[in-house]
Amino acid sequence: MKNVAxxxxxxxxxxxxxxxxxxxxxEIDIENGHLDTVGIFDLINRHHLQPEDIASGGVNQxxxxxxxxxxxxxxxxxxxxxxxxxxxxxxxxxxxxxxxLSHYKIDPTLDRLLTVSCNAEDMLIPRSSFTFYEFDxxxxxxxxxxxxxxxxxxxxxxxxxxxxxxxFGNRIKLDVPGSMLALSGLSPMITALSVNPNKPTSPIYVxxxxxxxxxxxxxxxxxxxxxxxxxxxxxxxxxxxxxQRGNLEIQIHAAICxxxxxxxxxMFGYDWKTGKLDPSFMNARDGDENDLPHLVxxxxxxxxxxxxxxCSVEALNNWTxxxxxxxxxxxxxxxxNTCIYAATSYNTRQSxxxxxxxxxxxxxxxxxxxxxxxxxxxxxxxxxxxxxxxTDEEDGYLVVIEYAVSVQKCYMLILNPKMIxxxxxxxxxxxxxxxxxxxxxxxxGFWAAxx
Numbered sequence: 160m161k162n163v164a165x166x167x168x169x170x171x172x173x174x175x176x177x178x179x180x181x182x183x184x185x186e187i188d189i190e191n192g193h194l195d196t197v198g199i200f201d202l203i204n205r206h207h208l209q210p211e212d213i214a215s216g217g218v219n220q221x222x223x224x225x226x227x228x229x230x231x232x233x234x235x236x237x238x239x240x241x242x243x244x245x246x247x248x249x250x251x252x253x254x255x256x257x258x259x260l261s262h263y264k265i266d267p268t269l270d271r272l273l274t275v276s277c278n279a280e281d282m283l284i285p286r287s288s289f290t291f292y293e294f295d296x297x298x299x300x301x302x303x304x305x306x307x308x309x310x311x312x313x314x315x316x317x318x319x320x321x322x323x324x325x326x327f328g329n330r331i332k333l334d335v336p337g338s339m340l341a342l343s344g345l346s347p348m349i350t351a352l353s354v355n356p357n358k359p360t361s362p363i364y365v366x367x368x369x370x371x372x373x374x375x376x377x378x379x380x381x382x383x384x385x386x387x388x389x390x391x392x393x394x395x396x397x398x399x400x401x402x403q404r405g406n407l408e409i410q411i412h413a414a415i416c417x418x419x420x421x422x423x424x425x426m427f428g429y430d431w432k433t434g435k436l437d438p439s440f441m442n443a444r445d446g447d448e449n450d451l452p453h454l455v456x457x458x459x460x461x462x463x464x465x466x467x468x469x470c471s472v473e474a475l476n477n478w479t480x481x482x483x484x485x486x487x488x489x490x491x492x493x494x495x496n497t498c499i500y501a502a503t504s505y506n507t508r509q510s511x512x513x514x515x516x517x518x519x520x521x522x523x524x525x526x527x528x529x530x531x532x533x534x535x536x537x538x539x540x541x542x543x544x545x546x547x548x549x550t551d552e553e554d555g556y557l558v559v560i561e562y563a564v565s566v567q568k569c570y571m572l573i574l575n576p577k578m579i580x581x582x583x584x585x586x587x588x589x590x591x592x593x594x595x596x597x598x599x600x601x602x603x604g605f606w607a608a609x610x
Contacts, residue, residue, distance in 0.1 A: 162199070166261035170607035171272050172298045176200055178261040180315070181348075182254060203259055203276050203292055237284050244280040252348065254279040257290060261603075262316040262393075267490050270296055273319055282351060283333060285311035291324055291368075306366055308380055313352065318397035318411050320493055322372045325411055327391035328362035328382060330355040334423075347431055349423050356418040360384040361391075363470070365409065365459060375465025383459050387472050389415040392452055395485030398495045405463030410456060412475055412499055412524075414483045417450035441514035443481075451481035451513055454501060454522070475499070476522045478529050480506065481513040484542035484603075488552050497525050497552050500543045500576065502559075505533045515539035515600060519559060521579045530580020534572070537565040544604045545576070553577050556587065562600055569597050 164177040164185040175194075176184040183204075186197040248254040257276040264273040272294040281287050286309050293302040311331050318325040331352045338351035362382030367373040395412040402408075420443070424431070428440035443451050454475040460468040482503040487496050502516035517540060518533040534540055539562045547555040557574040569592035578585035592598075 165602070167263070167603040168605045169263060169272075170605060171265075172294075172296055174200065174298075176202075178259065178263070180258065180261050182258050184259065202274065202298070203257055203290070204255060237286055240284050241278075241280045244283050248279045248282075251344075260314060260317075264317075264319050265489060265492060266293075266319065267492055268321075268494070269293075271301065272296075272298075275314070275317060275324075277314065281311075282348070283338060285309075285333075287312045287314075289314070289326065291366075304366075304368075306364075306379070308364060310362065310382075311355070312362075316391065316393045316413075318394040318413070319368065320397050320399045320409060321368075322399065323368050323409065324364075324366040325394075325397050325409065326364040326366065327394070327413070328364060329390050330358065330362070349426070350431075352423050354390065354418045354421055354423070356388060359388050360386060361389045363411075363457070363459065365461070373465070375461075377461075377465035377467075383467055383470050385457060385470050385472050388418060389455070389472070390418050390421045391415050392483060393485055395454075395499050395501070396487050396492060396496055398493060400495070406468070407461045407463070409459040409461070410495075411459075412454065412456055412485060414452050414485055414501070415455050416452045420450040420452075438511055438514060442511055443513065448481060448513070449479070452483040453479055454482050454485060454499075476524065476527050476529055478520070478522060480504070480520075482520060483516070486543050486545050486557075488545045488547050488555060489606075490547050491552055498523055498576070500545065500557060502540055502542060503531070505531070507536075515562070516541075519543050519557065519574065519579060521576060528580075532574060532579045532585045534561050538563045539600065540572075541601050542603055543574075544606050546606045558604070558606060560601065560604075561589075567597070568592070568594065 162182045164179050166179040169176045169178065175187040175189045177187060178184040183199045183201055186200040188195040188197050249256065256279060258279055259274060259276045266273060274292045276290045278288045286307065288305065288307050290303065290305040292300060295301055310328060312328040313331045314326055314329065332355040334351055334353040337346065340346040341348045341351040363385055364382050366379050391413050393414045397409060397411040400408040400410065425440050428437045430437060455472050456475045458471045462468050480503050482501045485499050485501045487499050499522050501520050503518050503520045504513050504516050505518045506512050517538060518531050519540065521530045541560045543557045543559045545555055546558055553576050555576065557576050559572050559574065561570040561572050563570060571590045571592065572586060573588040574585045575587050
């Protein structure tokens with residue numbers, strides 16, 4: 160299986176890394192300015208911790224505690240199944256034992272890089288094992304925790320707070336015919352899976368990040384069941400609010416879609432059988448707009464003893480237009496933020512009205528206002544990236560790529576987030592990408608200040 164490393168990018172510890180869902184990240188050379196490929200950067204498997212390392216205080220690892228809570232995830236039979244599948248995935252498909260997810264997090268308060276991996280065989284057996292890693296600015300492993308969850312799930316993005324990791328459990332099941340084709344090399348590995356809409360609710364796992372900060376005997380492997388069925392695509396932010404009685408509310412802002420819309424065989428409109436891209440798949444028929452990606456606020460309330468009290472899901476700021484790629488000022492990750500930005504469509508096109516996106520939307524979570532800025536006709540945008548400047552949350556710039564298909568050019572746009580929706584133009588600068596460097600509609604970006 161080819162490691163395409165095409166989903167997200169990260170600069171950390173003096174290295175530039177490209178990540179994806181199926182394996183190790185690739186390191187890109189940034190020393191000579193040519194962005195040459197260096198090779199695979201083994202971020203997680205190079206840390207072989209010995210018991211004496213853990214006992215010395217260098218790493219807070221609670222994997223055994225987590226496994227005791229979760230049970231054996233199905234025990235003997237699935238352990239045997241895993242022992243059969245693992246050599247096939249590693250020997251034939253060259254999948255590492257643990258595959259790093261493409262979405263990472265940066266905790267600005269502790270100055271830590273947070274990543275999560277899952278076991279390769281979790282694709283094919285009905286249980287999930289997630290390992291969380293926290294690194295300092297030099298890639299020193301500060302903490303490692305493993306949680307075994309007895310449910311078949313697929314995680315693309317996740318969230319963190321001051322004391323918790325938050326996993327949205329997108330339920331999946333094994334597609335037996337698809338798995339046979341995938342294991343024989345006749346179809347992509349992803350076709351071994353299909354969505355599993357067998358329950359009207361959605362599991363959210365609220366996992367302890369630091370045991371000494373969580374005073375509760377709650378069984379963390381029992382999920383909070385959100386009262387609606389949703390497939391979570393991307394998390395914008397999550398944070399905690401504690402009242403005077405010690406009761407905890409965790410708020411998560413995320414982009415979700417319907418199980419009916421998400422399709423492993425035509426992801427992003429690409430049909431692997433024909434090799435063609437059909438963007439109409441990313442749109443919807445009249446009346447089915449709610450199936451498309453849109454922003455929500457998920458609120459989870461826990462009592463002071465950790466017991467679950469309530470979970471609610473509502474449209475963020477009552478904004479219901481198809482929207483994805485939520486972004487905030489990165490200095491406020493894990494904290495109570497005021498503004499969230501995302502990509503949406505102005506909905507003026509007769510064909511392909513919802514995707515590709517052509518508009519940046521700004522949602523103020525305090526005054527509940529919604530503001531937009533659009534690139535215009537036959538021009539599309541990717542994910543907005545916030546570049547902080549100063550201490551105020553809105554001090555900075557939004558960087559977004561414009562795809563001007565009518566003239567076959569790409570531009571980098573720099574927007575003033577404070578001016579979005581006002582009479583003055585929010586556009587600060589527009590830089591043309593040299594034609595020989597034009598690139599197709601992408602996924603995720605990252606801004607890093609100069610060293």
